[in-house]
Amino acid sequence: MTATEVTLRGVTKVFPANADGRVVHALGPIDAEIKKGEFFAVVGPSGCGKSTLLELIAGLTAPTEGAVEFEGRVIEKNVPEGVGVVFQEDACFPWLNVRENVEFGLRRQNIRAEEKARRAAAVIDMMGLHDFARSYPAQLSGGMRQRVCIARTIVAEPRLILLDEPFGALDQQTRLLMGDEMLRVWRETGATVFLITHALDEAAMLADRIAVMSARPGKVIDLVQTGWPRERDSRIVERENFGAMTSRLWKTLREESLKTMGRAGSGA
Amino acid sequence: MSRLRLYQIMVIAGFILLLEVLCFTGVIDKVTMPPPHIIVRDFISMLLAGRYFGEIGKSLANVLAAFASAYVVGVVVGTVLHSYRTARDILDPLFATYYAIPVFAFYPLFIVMFGLGDGPQVLIGFLLAVVAVIVTMLNGLDRVPLVLKKTAQVSGLNALQTAVRVTLPFCAPYLLTAAKLALAYAFIGVIGSEFIMARSGMGYEISYAYTNFDNATMYPLILLILLLSIAANSLLSHWERVLLARRGQM
Numbered sequence: 001m002t003a004t005e006v007t008l009r010g011v012t013k014v015f016p017a018n019a020d021g022r023v024v025h026a027l028g029p030i031d032a033e034i035k036k037g038e039f040f041a042v043v044g045p046s047g048c049g050k051s052t053l054l055e056l057i058a059g060l061t062a063p064t065e066g067a068v069e070f071e072g073r074v075i076e077k078n079v080p081e082g083v084g085v086v087f088q089e090d091a092c093f094p095w096l097n098v099r100e101n102v103e104f105g106l107r108r109q110n111i112r113a114e115e116k117a118r119r120a121a122a123v124i125d126m127m128g129l130h131d132f133a134r135s136y137p138a139q140l141s142g143g144m145r146q147r148v149c150i151a152r153t154i155v156a157e158p159r160l161i162l163l164d165e166p167f168g169a170l171d172q173q174t175r176l177l178m179g180d181e182m183l184r185v186w187r188e189t190g191a192t193v194f195l196i197t198h199a200l201d202e203a204a205m206l207a208d209r210i211a212v213m214s215a216r217p218g219k220v221i222d223l224v225q226t227g228w229p230r231e232r233d234s235r236i237v238e239r240e241n242f243g244a245m246t247s248r249l250w251k252t253l254r255e256e257s258l259k260t261m262g263r264a265g266s267g268a
Numbered sequence: 269m270s271r272l273r274l275y276q277i278m279v280i281a282g283f284i285l286l287l288e289v290l291c292f293t294g295v296i297d298k299v300t301m302p303p304p305h306i307i308v309r310d311f312i313s314m315l316l317a318g319r320y321f322g323e324i325g326k327s328l329a330n331v332l333a334a335f336a337s338a339y340v341v342g343v344v345v346g347t348v349l350h351s352y353r354t355a356r357d358i359l360d361p362l363f364a365t366y367y368a369i370p371v372f373a374f375y376p377l378f379i380v381m382f383g384l385g386d387g388p389q390v391l392i393g394f395l396l397a398v399v400a401v402i403v404t405m406l407n408g409l410d411r412v413p414l415v416l417k418k419t420a421q422v423s424g425l426n427a428l429q430t431a432v433r434v435t436l437p438f439c440a441p442y443l444l445t446a447a448k449l450a451l452a453y454a455f456i457g458v459i460g461s462e463f464i465m466a467r468s469g470m471g472y473e474i475s476y477a478y479t480n481f482d483n484a485t486m487y488p489l490i491l492l493i494l495l496l497s498i499a500a501n502s503l504l505s506h507w508e509r510v511l512l513a514r515r516g517q518m
Contacts, residue, residue, distance in 0.1 A: 060421060078424075085422045089415040094515040095437045107433075108424040138516025 005192040006034040010066035025217040026052050041195040041203035044213030045260040050196045054164050058085050084158030088165040092137035092145045099133045105152035123155040143174040163195040176234040204245040212252045215259040222252045311488035327470040330386050334393025335454035342401025350409040366399045393457030400449040408442025444508040
């Protein structure tokens with residue numbers, strides 16, 4: 001786990017003047033390196049540019065200044081091959097059933113229909129959706145739909161999986177179980193995972209390293225190494241030092257969150 | 269059969285029965301309208317005799333031409349216009365007030381331009397239908413979630429592939445609504461035009477029968493138009509319901 005998968009060099013994002021005539025400096029400058037096979041999480045106050053950072057790494061938007069590299073190559077305007085994204089919103093295609101949704105993830109790959117079906121079936125099994133392969137998204141729960149989206153992403157065997165608050169809309173129990181699923185996928189695929197989340201416990205449970213971002217314009221103000229073993233699941237929250245981990249994150253983040261609310265420096 | 273469907277059938281049956289009673293009691297005199305069972309009898313004998321098949325075929329061909337051209341042009345223009353915000357902003361007021369324009373008033377002009385053939389009738393059907401398709405298409409495209417477009421981008425789809433694989437399938441219920449509207453407007457445009465100045469077609473035959481007090485022809489033809497438009501609309505509505513149910517929207 002030494003090679004670098006993603007490098008951010010002086011990355012800044014400034015959105016041009018909107019209807020109010022205001023230029024928004026959303027992000028940066030940010031310098032960071034994400035190692036190959038690492039589970040890297042980013043936490044930060046609302047509006048600090050977390051999702052913008054993910055979109056920059058995905059190639060969905062271009063930086064105003066600086067450069068983002070994936071496997072040593074600068075990401076230009078397109079999403080690089082080998083990158084998969086799971087969004088917070090329900091991104092299932094409502095007109096396709098589960099199997100067809102998952103097979104959609106293989107559109108970029110020039111493989112035969114039988115191979116597509118085989119790989120989709122394997123991932124559907126892996127995500128526990130075997131009995132729902134012919135179901136349409138409307139017939140599934142929110143957690144199951146998100147599993148379909150994860151399946152659609154991992155079926156393409158991406159080397160970098162970007163997760164944009166993927167469990168944000170789910171209840172607490174489902175989030176913990178989905179976290180377990182994600183850790184299992186991470187271990188089994190060997191992919192690098194980049195997670196954006198607003199939930200400190202989620203970041204502390206899942207990640208090897210956690211970057212804490214400042215209020216807008218978002219910059220990395222702390223980098224926390226969790227030191228968890230690779231073989232882990234949601235029961236890690238029972239560890240004595242888990243609380244200390246989330247406390248440290250909150251200590252850094254509290255002041256930034258207050259800034260976002262316009263109340264910097266208040267409280268004990 | 270659902271209770272709702274039963275009530276719907278009962279309402280229609282009740283209306284027909286009311287007409288029968290009104291005709292039977294003389295509230296509606298026979299010169300104005302024959303009883304419904306006589307209309308059905310005349311309708312069946314008209315079909316069995318093969319009368320007006322040429323007129324019916326000509327009108328339906330014109331309706332189909334107006335519908336198909338309006339639908340294809342409407343979908344393409346709607347899709348292209350959705351990508352060009354400024355052009356859409358310029359045209360939006362026209363779309364909003366379009367149906368205040370009496371298209372039929374231009375019929376004489378169209379005859380001067382296109383002659384006495386089927387062209388003006390198809391053009392009026394097209395003009396009535398096309399804007400409904402464009403507006404419905406824009407409405408559907410406005411509702412495509414951004415996350416689905418991003419998913420298409422992540423999957424490496426270009427603009428055309430995104431339109432074909434993502435945005436148009438998402439808009440399928442809107443496409444069906446557009447088809448229903450286009451068909452209704454095409455019928456109105458073509459049959460209405462035939463009433464005014466044409467020398468053939470179902471609209472002309474109805475108009476001719478009306479001026480000659482030929483109820484045995486006029487009412488069966490009206491019934492045929494009703495049945496055709498209801499059948500086509502029901503088919504599209506059924507398809508729409510299947511799509512919406514699959515998406516959990518019903």
